[in-house]
Amino acid sequence: MQNSSHMARYGARLVTNGYAILPIAPGTKKPGRFQRGAWVDYPEWNRHAARPTTEVEVATWSAWPDCGVGLVGGAVAAIDIDIAEDAELALKIEKLARDRLGDTPALRIGRAPKRLLVYRAAEPFRGIKRHPLEVLCLGQQFLAYATHPDTGAPYAWPEEGLADLDISELPAITADAAAAFLEVAQAMLPEAVRQRGFIVKPSAHPHLTGHSQTGTMPAIQAALEWLPNAELDYDSWMRIGMALKGALGDEGKDVFAQWSAQAAKDVPGTTLKAWASFKPDRIGAGSIYHLALERGWKPDASLRLDGSMDCAEAHPAAGLLSQLGGTSKPSKETDDHTAYTLHMPDGLVGDLTAYMLSTARRPQPLLSLGASLCAIGALMGRNYRTESNLRSNLYIVGIADSGSGKNHAREIINEVFFEAGLAHHLGGNKIASGAGLLTALHRQPAILFQIDEFGMFLSAAADRKRSPRHITEILDNMTELYTAAGGVFLGAEYANRDGSNERRDINQPCLCVYGTTTPLHFWGALQGANVVDGSLARFLILPSDDDYPDENLAAGIRQAPPGLIHGLKALAAGGGLQSGNLTGMTAGQTTAVTPITVPMSDEAKARFKELSGTLTEELRAARGTAFTAILARIGENSLKLALIVAVGRDPARPIIDLSAAEWAIGFVRHFAARTMEAIERHVADTETEAHLKRLKEIIRAAGAKGITKSEITRSSQWLKARDRDEILLTLIESGDITTGMRDTGGRRAMVYRLSG
Structure with a gap:
């Protein structure tokens, strides 16, 4: 069935015409997100004011049911004429705007005679409000294509809609011109129309406004005496109503009705209907107290402000003080982190990790394990596969602070690879370009790159605006190579094929990347687009829980155990079961290879089937969010890790049993959850x-x-x-x-x- 949402119909055209847009929840005037099967608020929507809307975002939003389209102020400004009672006056103000600011073709009607005129901002400026008139611009948004929540009909564009107008066709206005228009327009308004509202200022009393949403009846009634309803504007009336419901719950219904009745224009039925519609989740007593304090209210010391506290307080802030005395309840995510215990697998993965830890000055178990998984994955690359043709190529990032010992694992891998005669599996310390990456893979199709300061590398590779193409191609190639490990990677075609520019195809490439970085550099390098487009989901992100572990003073000169070196050699040779061009350097880049298929026990198959069902439910619940890409890779990454552990246990007769499956699934699930939490906390677009x-x-x-x-x-x-x-x-x-x-x-x- 074709998607008939406003976003699906108009979103791509608006972006093509130069507008920054955002999703609007159906039946509302505010930005929203469709998350886990339901529409929720989008509090960080104004990130879209600082950058163009991407094709990925439009495609994602277009799949959301009944999604409306909002325009972000900044590049555009809008004259909002909020006059509902006097159609002639509204038309006079519109004519004044056209005379003074330009005859714009973009007129939008929602509930007539209210109207909105759209202009292009010569330079972004902050919006200006002179009720009932407003100039919307930077930091604000307005609806372009949506269903009006009051009329139930779509917003109309009587002349030309913005989907048919390039932004350059709109007249340009400045902040000074907009302000001058408002001054003249205000003089045309009768006194009765110039309603006054509550202007919210930064609080000088944050200790009284930043606590529980719940208030107490005596304190709320005392504060309301300083907030009379003297024919307030609609926004202020709504704000007080929602704050009252957030503060008092249904007990506040009569309080709101009495307060609203102070205005001559009050309609009791409308007031009760509005009360029933209020669903405040972040507004309550603090907003009431804040507005009253700004107008001179000085709460009596006997008043208890915080309704979430059971006992009376000696001072309005005492409820907050008592909260500080205890410890906050850990979140579910924190509980999950605490419950998870890192276990080292046995076999070559465990042996290599143990050697790293025994020789480290500051042992980092998680980072050492991540490095070992990548190293073993590179050595067994092109030699082994799962029954579903998955390979051992991995991208892992170890995150720890500077001076935490995160470099040690890379040093050990370099040493043991050289000692085992496997240095040809090592890539350089840096990847200078996308072409350089492909050249290295063409020379050695199973290769491990270990990159220090990976966050700085990623910052450059992910920045398509400022970085040269040969740098951004690195991340593009990594993304494509990740899914090409079981087939043939076709190289780029060049116009001049003179030998040096021949197309370079790679049969079953196995690229493993292990990077280390600090938290600040890594999360600072990412943008929301990297989450949405799936490039981040291909990485296993392993944050150390101990940036500065106890120092191992016994660490000194080291000698790799002979058994470890022998095991690495056997692994690279396919457990002794492969011969010819599958061993060592002679593995042809374009030669068809037939890896060993590693079987899976019935118990392990059942466990992965169970995981698939669980992930399908989670993906459906997360439809439309940035996290689907990460959830979609959990099963694949778990199977890769189970394959690596199984082959590391017995390169000659590997089998993925239940223990390997359980370990891999638990490991990947845990760190995927931590990654999603970290994205919420760190990744920003502006x-x-x-x-x-x-x-x-x-x-x-x-x-x-x-x-x-x-x-x-x-x-x-x-x-x-x-x-x-x-x-x-x-x-x-x-x-x-x-x-x-x-x-x-x-x-x-x-x-x-x-x-x-």
Whole structure:
């Protein structure tokens, strides 16, 4: 059945015409995401203001049911004429806008006589509001193609729609011109139309606004006395209503009705209908208190503000203080991390890992295991396969801080490969270009690259805007080679085939990559597009839980065990079962090879079948999210690891048994879950979003005791003071962090903590 959503019909055309767009949840005016079978809020939507909309995003959003299309302000600005009672006045304001700002062909009608005119911004500027008029621009969005939540009909474009207008066809306006228009337009409005609303300012009292959503009836009623409904605008009326419901639940219905009735235009039936529709999840008592405090309210010391606390408090902030005394409950994800125990597999994988750990100055078990899996995978490449033709090619990234000992595993692999006469399986320390990668693979089709500072490499390879093509082709080639291991990789065709430019095909290439990096460099290098397009999903990401393990002072001169060297040689030779061109350097790049097919026990088959069913359910639930690419690779990566462990146990007669299957599935599932959690916490598409997430991580690291403002400042000196304050306020208002008080050095200081 053809998708008839507004996004599917108009999204690609709007992007082609130069507009930045975003998905709108059906029946609403706000950005949304279709996640796990349901529409949810999209709080970080304004990341799209800083970059063009990608084809991948449009394709993803077009698959979401009944998805509307919003336009992101910045490159465009819109004159919103929110006058519903006087059609003649609305038309006069429209004419004034056309006379002063330009005769734009882009007029949008939602609920007439309200109207909106779209212009091109000569330079992005912040929106300007003079109720009931507003100029929407940077940091704001408006609906382009969607169903109006009140009329139930699509928004109309009486002249020309933006899907048929290139952005260059819109008249350009400036911030000064927009402000001048609003001043003239305001003078045309009768006093009765100039309703006043609540302008939300950054709080000077964050210790009173950043706590539980729940309030108490006495405190809410006291605060409302400072917030009279003097013919407020619709947005302010809605904001107070949702905040009341968030603060008091259904007990606040009568409070809202009485407060709303203060205005002459109140319609009791509409008020009750609006109350029933409110579903606040991040707005509540804090918003009421915030607005009242800005207007001079000074809460009595006997008032208990936080309704989530059972006992009366001596001070409005005392509820917050009591919360700081205990420890926060760990999240489910944290519990899962704690429950998982890393076990080393036996066989060659375990032997190589054990040798790394015994010789390391600062042993890193997880990173050593990751390096061993890649090394064994490269040596057995083209010699072994699963019954489904999966191979042992792996991409693994080990993450640990500087000075943590993450380089040791790479050094050991270099040494043992040279000692075993297998150095031809080692690629260089750096990959200079996509062509260089293919040249190395053509010379040796089963090869291991070990890359230090992998985050910096990835930053360049993933940056299609600033990096040259020969660098970005590295990641493109890696992505294609990952899925070509069981077949033939066809090289590039050149116009001039003079010998040096001959097409280079590679039969069953086995590329293994082991990179090490610091957390900051790795997560800072990624953008949301890398998650959506699946390039990140091909990597197993292994973050060390101990950046600075105890030092092994006995580590010194080392000598590889003879049994380990012998085992590596036997593995590279196919367990003694292969001969001819499958051994050593003589493996032809274009020669057809027939690897050993490693069987699987019935118990292991049943376990992988069970995994497949579970992952299918999880993929369906995650439809439309960035995580489907990662979930889709869990089964494949688990089977690869089970193959490597099985061959490492017995290269001559390998079998994937239940123990290998259980170990591989548990390992991959755990670190895939940690990767998805890390993406939520770290991956950003804009500088503003990156700053917000980094600041949130600083607060997270402080734990239950919290962190003071001065400590935050010292840890985030890359931020300007104003930006830091705005981010903190955003995190408080979104409910991501809370504030409270604690004793520091004999005095009370306000602290910030992560919510939950």
